[in-house]
Amino acid sequence: MIEVKNLTFSYGKDKQALHGLNFSVADGEIFGFLGPNGSGKSTTQKILTGILKGHGGEVSLFGKDLRTAQTQEFFQQIGVLFEFPYLYANLSAVDNLNYFASFYPKEQLRDVKELLEELEFKKDFLNKPVSSYSKGMRQRVSMARALISNPKLLFLDEPTSGLDPAGAVLFRKIIEKERQKGTTVFLTTHNMLDADLLCDRVAFITNGNIVALDTPQNLKEKNSNHRIVVSYLYQGKRKEQTIEAPELKAGIPFAYDEIISIHSQEPTLEDVFIQYTGRGLS
Numbered sequence: 001m002i003e004v005k006n007l008t009f010s011y012g013k014d015k016q017a018l019h020g021l022n023f024s025v026a027d028g029e030i031f032g033f034l035g036p037n038g039s040g041k042s043t044t045q046k047i048l049t050g051i052l053k054g055h056g057g058e059v060s061l062f063g064k065d066l067r068t069a070q071t072q073e074f075f076q077q078i079g080v081l082f083e084f085p086y087l088y089a090n091l092s093a094v095d096n097l098n099y100f101a102s103f104y105p106k107e108q109l110r111d112v113k114e115l116l117e118e119l120e121f122k123k124d125f126l127n128k129p130v131s132s133y134s135k136g137m138r139q140r141v142s143m144a145r146a147l148i149s150n151p152k153l154l155f156l157d158e159p160t161s162g163l164d165p166a167g168a169v170l171f172r173k174i175i176e177k178e179r180q181k182g183t184t185v186f187l188t189t190h191n192m193l194d195a196d197l198l199c200d201r202v203a204f205i206t207n208g209n210i211v212a213l214d215t216p217q218n219l220k221e222k223n224s225n226h227r228i229v230v231s232y233l234y235q236g237k238r239k240e241q242t243i244e245a246p247e248l249k250a251g252i253p254f255a256y257d258e259i260i261s262i263h264s265q266e267p268t269l270e271d272v273f274i275q276y277t278g279r280g281l282s
């Protein structure tokens with residue numbers, strides 16, 4: 001679906017934002033693009049969605065070179081959730097969505113009200129102006145905008161930002177539903193939980209370079225110290241020991257009366273990111 005070879009981009013002479021990215025995203029894959037502020041995520045997404053022109057290297061989407069692919073048909077196949085909601089503040093959710101829907105062929109469209117209902121949008125605000133909405137409500141309208149045209153390729157920039165925990169769970173369910181439909185998703189995020197739960201593979205980008213690319217599970221396993229922490233009771237006292245995972249093959253290698261818990265010391269995706277880049281994700 002997406003093929004990127006040696007992608008470079010400079011803002012003027014002095015600011016090279018991308019230094020030769022290589023990756024591909026398969027049909028139906030949820031691909032996570034993770035990196036700290038200023039690493040080049042938005043620049044990459046803007047190039048892939050045709051907003052930013054003048055890249056170096058080769059990019060193809062739907063099997064066509066991006067430089068020639070940007071026809072009306074191309075834009076009708078992609079949906080974009082922008083990091084900052086591009087909505088008309090004086091129009092209601094319904095009017096915003098009807099307006100964006102007017103750019104697409106009717107047979108491709110989803111029903112505005114059904115979509116907003118699926119996104120658990122508050123009914124009594126349907127016809128009130130966007131300027132009166134909370135952040136979470138605006139995010140729901142932005143997601144509806146991205147989904148209204150049933151896109152084959154969906155770009156989501158920080159989809160769960162501004163949502164409360166229940167809203168984030170709902171959005172993850174909706175993204176999962178897109179996966180089941182076969183939609184390809186390019187997910188740009190700082191949110192490690194979203195990336196870990198949703199993505200088939202993730203790329204870590206820092207300073208305009210991809211420094212790791214794999215499944216979340218492989219990244220965690222490759223960077224694990226393979227140690228296990230055992231909490232247990234022995235002769236009336238609570239104790240804890242750390243052992244190497246292979247030692248477990250022969251059973252617990254020390255005396256105990258009762259095991260309380262066993263935890264692997266597998267790193268989180270954020271730990272792995274910091275190992276690769278030396279930087280946190282904010």
Ligand SMILES: Nc1ncnc2c1ncn2[C@@H]1O[C@H](COP(=O)(O)OP(=O)(O)OP(=O)(O)O)[C@@H](O)[C@H]1O
Nearest residue numbers: 011015016017035036037038039040041042043044
């Ligand atoms: N319009 C611009 N003019 C000049 N430099 C820019 C411009 N936009 C971005 N940059 C620079 O390009 C680099 C990559 O920026 P980009 O916005 O792609 O990062 P990002 O990973 O999306 O960051 P964030 O998480 O803050 O959105 C940064 O050094 C940034 O300062």
